[in-house]
Amino acid sequence: MLDFSRQFAGIRQEILDAIEKVCNSQRFILGPQVGSFETAAAIACSVPYAVGCASGTDAIWLAMAAANIGPGDAVITTPFSFFATVSAILRCSAQPLLADIDPLTFNLSPDAVEEVLRTHTGSRVKAILPVHLYGQCADWDAFTALKQRHNLLLIEDAAQAFGATWNGTPAGALGDLAAFSFYPTKNLSAFGDAGLLTTVSAEFDEHARILRAHGMRQRYYHEEIGWNSRLDSLQAAVLEVKLPYLPRWNQQRRDHAACYDRLFEDAGLAGSSTAEGIVLPFTDPRAGHVFHQYVIRAPRRDELRQYLTDRQIGSEIYYPLPLHLQTSLTHLGYKKGDFPVSEAAADEVLALPMYPELREDEQETVVEAIAAFYA
Numbered sequence: 242m243l244d245f246s247r248q249f250a251g252i253r254q255e256i257l258d259a260i261e262k263v264c265n266s267q268r269f270i271l272g273p274q275v276g277s278f279e280t281a282a283a284i285a286c287s288v289p290y291a292v293g294c295a296s297g298t299d300a301i302w303l304a305m306a307a308a309n310i311g312p313g314d315a316v317i318t319t320p321f322s323f324f325a326t327v328s329a330i331l332r333c334s335a336q337p338l339l340a341d342i343d344p345l346t347f348n349l350s351p352d353a354v355e356e357v358l359r360t361h362t363g364s365r366v367k368a369i370l371p372v373h374l375y376g377q378c379a380d381w382d383a384f385t386a387l388k389q390r391h392n393l394l395l396i397e398d399a400a401q402a403f404g405a406t407w408n409g410t411p412a413g414a415l416g417d418l419a420a421f422s423f424y425p426t427k428n429l430s431a432f433g434d435a436g437l438l439t440t441v442s443a444e445f446d447e448h449a450r451i452l453r454a455h456g457m458r459q460r461y462y463h464e465e466i467g468w469n470s471r472l473d474s475l476q477a478a479v480l481e482v483k484l485p486y487l488p489r490w491n492q493q494r495r496d497h498a499a500c501y502d503r504l505f506e507d508a509g510l511a512g513s514s515t516a517e518g519i520v521l522p523f524t525d526p527r528a529g530h531v532f533h534q535y536v537i538r539a540p541r542r543d544e545l546r547q548y549l550t551d552r553q554i555g556s557e558i559y560y561p562l563p564l565h566l567q568t569s570l571t572h573l574g575y576k577k578g579d580f581p582v583s584e585a586a587a588d589e590v591l592a593l594p595m596y597p598e599l600r601e602d603e604q605e606t607v608v609e610a611i612a613a614f615y616a
Contacts, residue, residue, distance in 0.1 A: 242555035243426060247598035248490075252482060259478035271454075272474035278481040282437055285404075285484060286413030290446035292438040293472030294453050297400040297422020300436035301329035303470060304396050304418040305368065307438070307449040310335050315364035317357055318398070319349040320563040320575070321583040322372045326398050327564050336364045337573060339565055341580040345523040347374045347536070347590070350582075351383035358391055368394035373402035373412055375559070375592075376428065376494075376533035377524065381407040381415045396420070403429040404491045406529030413439040423480055428494070428533050429487050435476040493597035494532040498522065500601055501535055501593065504608040510615065515540040515589055519611070534559060538589040539611075546591060548614045554607055557592045 249256065263274060275293050283291035294300050310316060315336040318326055330337040338361060340353035349371040358366060369387065371379035379397075388395050397419035399405070399412040406412065413419040423435040438449050451458050456467030502521055505511045512518030520538035524530045536559065539545050549556050563583040565575035577584065593607055 242557055242592070242594050243596050244598065245425065248596070252486065255482045256479060259482050260475060263474045263478050266474070269474050271471050272477075274474040274477040274481065275472050278472075278477040278484070279437075281481055281484055283439065285487075286411045286419075286439050288414045288439045288441055290440050290443065291413075292440075292446060292449045292453065293477060294436045294438060294449075295470040295472065296434040297420060297424060297427075297436040298325040298329060299453075299468070299470040300400075300420035300422065300438050301325055301370075301396075301398055302332050302468075303436075303438050303449050303452055304420045304440075304445075305329065305333045305335065305370075306452050307440070307445045308368065308394055308396070308418060309448075310367050310394075313364055314367040315361070316368045316370050316396075317349075317354050317366060318370040319372050319374075319583070320565040320580045321347060321560060321586055322374065322398065322564065323400070323560065324564065324567065325400075326370065326372055327570060330370070335367070338366065339573070339575060339580065341582045342586065343380070344582050344586070346377055346379075346525060346528075347586055348372065348377065348379040351380055351387060354384075354387060358387070366391070366393065368396050370396045370398055372398040372400075373405055375522070375536050376402050376405055376531040377528050378402060378405050378407040378412055378415065380525070380527075381410075382527070394418075400424075401427065401533040402531060403427070404487050404529075405531045408527050409529070414441070417442065418445055423476070428491060428531055429480065429483060431476040432479050433476055435472055435480065436470075437472075490597040491531040493599075494595060495530065497595060497597075497599050497604065498530070498532045498535050500604050501608070504604060505537075505611075508608055508612045510608075510612060514538075518615075520589075532595055534592040535595040536590050536592045538586070539591045540589075540615075542589050542591050545611065545614050549607075549610055552610050554610055555594050558587075558590060559592055560590075561587055563587050 395416035397416040400422035402412040421437040423431040452467040453470040456465040
């Protein structure tokens with residue numbers, strides 16, 4: 242699925258020099274490299290404020306906590322995402338409300354959200370938390386309309402989408418706040434866990450900075466109960482080295498996606514549904530997709546994956562069990578059948594190898610193996 246060594250080989254000395262600088266400074270937590278990276282990331286996302294933190298999971302929580310989302314509030318999000326999207330809402334003591342996804346993009350469906358807003362009774366809905374899944378922004382035109390009609394906050398879970406755009410606006414600058422992950426598999430990746438919050442609000446920025454450091458503005462004076470979610474200087478230094486390369490790396494991912502599309506079409510494998518063949522990824526014309534993952538819908542998905550594994554070809558399922566069916570979330574009150582589009586996606590999606598340094602001959606090997614399986 243990934244080969245980290247290829248990327249590292251190209252920037253090895255820059256990375257080592259940056260790490261050595263941190264070691265020489267002896268400032269390992271929220272050192273000058275953190276502030277420098279925050280400034281560079283804010284510029285890249287076209288926002289005035291960026292706050293580094295310990296992980297993408299913390300970034301989602303921090304975004305909601307900075308906006309004072311808490312007990313008595315509800316947040317609408319998707320059941321087809323990584324667990325952190327919902328667990329962060331619960332960590333704020335707010336209520337997660339789920340809505341189904343769009344069958345083409347796998348992103349949260351604005352129509353499904355509208356239905357939840359129409360029928361929900363109970364906790365006040367304060368925010369919508371769409372996920373830019375697999376590197377493609379959610380339908381922000383529709384979500385902006387919902388925000389304006391219902392006076393809601395829009396918070397981006399942009400964990401997989403650094404560098405993605407919607408109508409030319411970068412992820413991170415679309416909502417009131419946004420959360421990014423720099424887990425090592427991400428398009429912009431640290432050498433461990435790291436995250437970032439972006440916002441257009443000076444108030445949210447200030448609040449997030451207090452919350453990430455145990456609720457302190459002044460050392461040892463705690464204005465509120467925050468958390469230890471500080472970004473360490475080593476991760477910031479690595480990220481700042483990588484950031485200028487990201488536009489090129491994301492374009493390489495787009496080129497690889499186009500190559501996969503062509504290879505599947507040439508092999509006669511592509512169809513409009515899994516009854517007809519493999520369903521290739523759909524890109525909304527308004528979206529600047531960065532293909533964090535190249536995800537197909539595949540008939541007999543589990544058998545295909547085992548076939549690829551037997552031939553030492555990487556693949557992954559993001560995500561095999563929707564959040565509403567997770568054992569730890571049964572208390573939310575949802576059941577099988579409540580979100581049929583998400584459940585169907587969970588049965589069919591398969592992510593294929595995707596990273597900037599992937600070679601075309603390797604892609605050909607992947608597609609030839611898939612063609613052999615279906616033959």
